[in-house]
Amino acid sequence: MTDGNGPTTERARPRRLALWRTTTFRLTAIFVLIFVLFAVSLLGYIAYQSSILIQRQQLVDIERELGQLNREYQLGGTRALVLAIQRFARGPGPGIYFVADPSGVGIAGNVIDVPISVLEEPGQHTFAYERDRPSFGDEDPNRPEARGMALVRSFVLPSGYRVVVGRDIVERRSFAVIIFQAFFWGVIGIIVFSVIAGAISARRVLRRIDAIGATSRMIMTGDLGQRVPVTRRNDEFDGLATSLNAMLDRIEQLMQGMKDVTDNVAHDLKTPLTRMRNKVEAALRDDRDEDAAKRALESTIEECDHLIKTFNALLMIARVEAGTPASAFEQTDLSAVANDVGELYAPVLEDAGLDLKVEVPESLSLRANRELLGQALVNLLENAIKYVPRPDKGHSTVTIAAREAGENVILEVADQGPGIPEADRERVLERFVRLEKSRTEAGSGLGLSLVAAVAQLHKGRVEIDDNHPGAILRLILPRQTGETAA
Amino acid sequence: MKILIIEDDRDAASYLMTALDEAGHVTHHAGDGDTGYAMASSMDYDVLIVDRMLPRRDGLSIIESLRAENNKTPVLILSALGEVDDRVEGLRSGGDDYLTKPYAFSELLARIEVLARRSAPAEAATSYQVGDLSLDRLSRKVTRAEEDIQLQPREFRLLEYLMKHAGQVVTRTMLLENVWDYHFDPQTNVIDVHMSRLRSKIDRGQDNPLLHTIRGAGYMIRD
Ligand SMILES: Nc1ncnc2c1ncn2[C@@H]1O[C@H](COP(=O)(O)OP(=O)(O)OP(=O)(O)O)[C@@H](O)[C@H]1O
Ligand SMILES: [Mg+2]
Numbered sequence: 001m002t003d004g005n006g007p008t009t010e011r012a013r014p015r016r017l018a019l020w021r022t023t024t025f026r027l028t029a030i031f032v033l034i035f036v037l038f039a040v041s042l043l044g045y046i047a048y049q050s051s052i053l054i055q056r057q058q059l060v061d062i063e064r065e066l067g068q069l070n071r072e073y074q075l076g077g078t079r080a081l082v083l084a085i086q087r088f089a090r091g092p093g094p095g096i097y098f099v100a101d102p103s104g105v106g107i108a109g110n111v112i113d114v115p116i117s118v119l120e121e122p123g124q125h126t127f128a129y130e131r132d133r134p135s136f137g138d139e140d141p142n143r144p145e146a147r148g149m150a151l152v153r154s155f156v157l158p159s160g161y162r163v164v165v166g167r168d169i170v171e172r173r174s175f176a177v178i179i180f181q182a183f184f185w186g187v188i189g190i191i192v193f194s195v196i197a198g199a200i201s202a203r204r205v206l207r208r209i210d211a212i213g214a215t216s217r218m219i220m221t222g223d224l225g226q227r228v229p230v231t232r233r234n235d236e237f238d239g240l241a242t243s244l245n246a247m248l249d250r251i252e253q254l255m256q257g258m259k260d261v262t263d264n265v266a267h268d269l270k271t272p273l274t275r276m277r278n279k280v281e282a283a284l285r286d287d288r289d290e291d292a293a294k295r296a297l298e299s300t301i302e303e304c305d306h307l308i309k310t311f312n313a314l315l316m317i318a319r320v321e322a323g324t325p326a327s328a329f330e331q332t333d334l335s336a337v338a339n340d341v342g343e344l345y346a347p348v349l350e351d352a353g354l355d356l357k358v359e360v361p362e363s364l365s366l367r368a369n370r371e372l373l374g375q376a377l378v379n380l381l382e383n384a385i386k387y388v389p390r391p392d393k394g395h396s397t398v399t400i401a402a403r404e405a406g407e408n409v410i411l412e413v414a415d416q417g418p419g420i421p422e423a424d425r426e427r428v429l430e431r432f433v434r435l436e437k438s439r440t441e442a443g444s445g446l447g448l449s450l451v452a453a454v455a456q457l458h459k460g461r462v463e464i465d466d467n468h469p470g471a472i473l474r475l476i477l478p479r480q481t482g483e484t485a486a
Numbered sequence: 487m488k489i490l491i492i493e494d495d496r497d498a499a500s501y502l503m504t505a506l507d508e509a510g511h512v513t514h515h516a517g518d519g520d521t522g523y524a525m526a527s528s529m530d531y532d533v534l535i536v537d538r539m540l541p542r543r544d545g546l547s548i549i550e551s552l553r554a555e556n557n558k559t560p561v562l563i564l565s566a567l568g569e570v571d572d573r574v575e576g577l578r579s580g581g582d583d584y585l586t587k588p589y590a591f592s593e594l595l596a597r598i599e600v601l602a603r604r605s606a607p608a609e610a611a612t613s614y615q616v617g618d619l620s621l622d623r624l625s626r627k628v629t630r631a632e633e634d635i636q637l638q639p640r641e642f643r644l645l646e647y648l649m650k651h652a653g654q655v656v657t658r659t660m661l662l663e664n665v666w667d668y669h670f671d672p673q674t675n676v677i678d679v680h681m682s683r684l685r686s687k688i689d690r691g692q693d694n695p696l697l698h699t700i701r702g703a704g705y706m707i708r709d
Pocket of ligand 2 (some may be wrong): 379382383443446447448
């Protein structure tokens with residue numbers, strides 16, 4: 001492998017994270033370290049405390065034996081004392097015994113020699129000793145010779161005899177060694193165990209992070225339908241995966257919206273543009289008179305304006321669908337909106353032969369985008385004006401109504417025109433959809449799409465109903481919108 | 487009127503300058519935000535036309551700086567963004583009016599003329615007079631040649647707005663914005679119908695009509 005292609009392969013296929021570089025692994029390592037430190041100090045403390053305990057126990061034993069010897073001495077004098085020491089020394093225990101006459105010459109015991117300083121100064125001492133072979137008068141050949149360290153107490157009897165009683169502390173030391181060994185293996189065990197456990201859990205976590213990474217790479221290659229796997233464990237990773245998926249849903253929805261818009265633009269705006277171009281070209285070609293050219297220009301501007309309007313409507317729908325920031329939401333009186341827009345349109349409706357009725361409560365407030373609600377209402381009224389034929393006789397009424405309905409607020413426009421067939425009620429909310437019978441009227445089929453988008457922005461919906469005869473277009477908006485509007 | 491146009495699109499700027507020249511105004515042009523700000527703060531203009539998206543420094547920040555220096559020159563913001571919240575943002579930064587591209591020149595002209603006049607202190611008048619038509623804002627009485635005219639509240643506001651800008655062209659969108667407080671394009675002839683009703687109340691049977699329709703632009707009330 002050459003150095004040159006190293007980085008390229010790395011970029012092409014993102015490497016799995018090296019175990020030792022992951023956060024999880026580092027956390028595990030810290031955890032192991034803390035655990036081991038804790039175990040070491042705990043075990044060390046236990047070892048120390050037990051060795052202290054053993055020493056204290058030895059001192060108690062020594063004290064007890066000294067007491068016994070003292071009693072023997074008081075009852076039977078020096079002779080009884082020497083006998084007792086001989087008895088003790090013969091015993092199998094770990095004890096060390098020695099008695100010397102006032103001149104310091106040993107007369108009984110199980111050690112060969114005791115330093116003079118120990119004999120001279122009563123009290124506690126530690127010294128190296130050599131265990132006597134068969135002690136005085138004892139002919140047991142099996143008794144092993146031994147050396148060691150002794151912890152002793154010595155004292156001088158009133159008669160000048162000196163008594164030394166002690167314990168071997170080598171045993172105590174070997175006990176410490178045993179503890180230390182247990183302790184050592186324990187720590188090794190803990191390290192091995194926690195490293196394994198840490199590595200396994202790190203692997204598991206890594207696998208899930210890798211899964212998220214793999215999904216995101218697939219999405220980057222263009223497959224927006226991919227989702228991060230969610231397990232049933234319901235842990236933090238699932239929480240993360242769920243919100244990532246929700247985000248992806250939203251992005252996909254927005255992308256779809258964008259795609260729809262571009263498709264629509266391609267399809268429905270190209271046609272009028274082409275027509276316009278042809279017209280201008282034709283006007284350029286025949287140079288009959290200036291008037292005709294001027295007329296052609298004027299009609300071009302007119303078509304331009306129409307295009308701009310369509311374009312604006314499309315953009316507005318797209319932006320409303322993408323969601324405006326909630327800052328544009330304000331406490332809005334729906335009744336006021338209905339009254340104002342109604343009043344604005346009343347004369348036009350009247351000219352179209354339609355009566356307008358506005359049925360709203362005194363006030364009906366909700367958090368909403370007032371402008372957009374007004375625009376939606378305008379679109380509905382303009383549809384009524386366009387699609388309700390002028391009545392030959394009698395009245396045809398258009399009703400704007402607003403009311404509360406449980407959690408929701410309803411704003412509706414009802415007319416007595418031809419109505420919208422049940423089969424078309426969903427379709428008609430889509431962009432550029434115009435029903436066959438409406439082709440004679442001007443329009444681009446975007447009015448209701450905006451109404452639907454406005455409803456969606458307010459987390460509500462549009463419902464189309466039959467007014468027997470006529471159409472009812474109903475905006476159903478939850479009262480509590482605004483703050484949470486995306 | 488002396489007008490500064492801060493706009494980076496050369497074609498749009500030169501079109502505007504020619505058209506405003508023809509309408510009898512003096513125009514200066516700045517092609518980026520820094521130059522625009524320097525010119526606006528060092529010279530006296532009657533109106534600034536500021537594009538929102540500019541190289542080097544965006545339009546809203548220019549306006550904010552000017553306002554912070556207590557420069558009260560009326561500003562018309564031009565923008566390709568037309569959403570409600572964009573407009574709100576624009577006006578909040580200190581702009582006086584907001585126009586979305588593409589726009590009709592007549593609309594822009596009407597708006598800057600109203601803006602320039604707005605800076606004159608005739609603002610707080612309590613009554614308006616155009617010919618023999620008078621409107622009292624306090625008693626809400628309207629008379630023409632000494633005769634009372636009964637108006638609906640909205641008609642009153644419509645007339646009030648027109649008379650406040652007597653002699654100036656007022657477009658349909660301006661009326662919708664200022665009288666109804668909505669910012670959408672009226673799709674049909676909504677405003678025209680209201681105007682014809684108002685006209686029938688104040689001009690019917692009079693020899694010299696005061697309310698005039700300006701073709702391709704809007705309305706004007708004048709003697
Ligand atoms: N009140 C109504 N009565 C009968 N049909 C209606 C009514 N409102 C809408 N429609 C039908 O729904 C179609 C879609 O309406 P929409 O408002 O979306 O578009 P448009 O009115 O054709 O064009 P635009 O509103 O963009 O100018 C209309 O073409 C019409 O066929
Ligand atoms: Mg419509």
